[in-house]
Amino acid sequence: MASDFQRRKISGVFDAMDADGDGVLTESDFRALTRRWLDVRGTDGNTPEGQHLAAIMMGWWGTLDDAAGHGGRVTLEQVLRVVDELPAMPGAVTGTAAAMFEAVDENGDGVISAEEYRRMIEAWSGGRAPSEDVFAHLDLDGDGKLSRDEFTGHWFEFWAGDDPAAPGSWVFGRV
Template sequence: MATKFQYRKITGVFRAMDVDGDGYLTESDFEALASRWAAIQGQPKGRIYSIMMNWWATLLTADRDGDERVTLDDVMVIVDRLNEMPHAMATTALSMFDAVDANGDGLISAREYNQMIVGWTGVPTDTDDVFDELDGDDDGYLSRTEFGELWAEFWSGDDQRASGSLVFGRIDVPAR
């Protein structure tokens, strides 16, 4: 079962993904996220759309009542099982890395990271301080390995001080 801190992190991401604010994740939310993110990157939405729709398909497996709307509690069912699915988490991390790495150079820059956060939230956000915390080796980039470790820490970690807790930026939501 997720801790209070994990629940707060996931709630923040859930709210960002719930583009229409109706309290559910739907296919149209993921289509809107893909369109917004692709526009920010100045790229066709094809690659990002594919990645986002694959993520939607995964989340849809948690839709317990079959209404094609995923609740926060449905997402938490998946989160509670992530430690049993390291391959799935690693695969998702690599897919997200590819989506964030807009120029395809195998590294995520501070600018690309910012585009991801703005793509998720739809709000212009200064992320330089967060990126500096994520960039553990201070080389100005996130490698695939760094991103994968940060991604895993975000989704399954419970350490509020861990850099991975910031993968989706500083999302401040009230405790449950």
């Protein structure tokens, strides 16, 4: 059963993804998230970059819908039940981390810059959100970028962890 902390952090991401605010996630919510992300990047779904990003985001929807039972409507409670199972499924979590890393690493240089991270937060939140102190908290070695390994570790901490002090708890911003 999800702890209060897990509920808070997952609720924040859920609310950001729930574009129409109806309390359930649907394919149309993920299409809206994809459009926000493309807008933040200044591209559209007709470019190779846009098509790749859309495939990643809609793939994430397919994975979530599948994990929640393939009903086409995913509630917060269903997401929290999935989250309860994630510590025993590290491969599934790191697989989504790899896809998300690709989506965030806009220039394909193998690292996420503070600017790329900021755009990710804006895409997820639907607006401007402070991210400088969050990025610094995630940048464990202080080199000004997140490596694939750093990001993957943080992603796992966010989705499968329950430690408010873990840097990964901040992947989508302060909780």
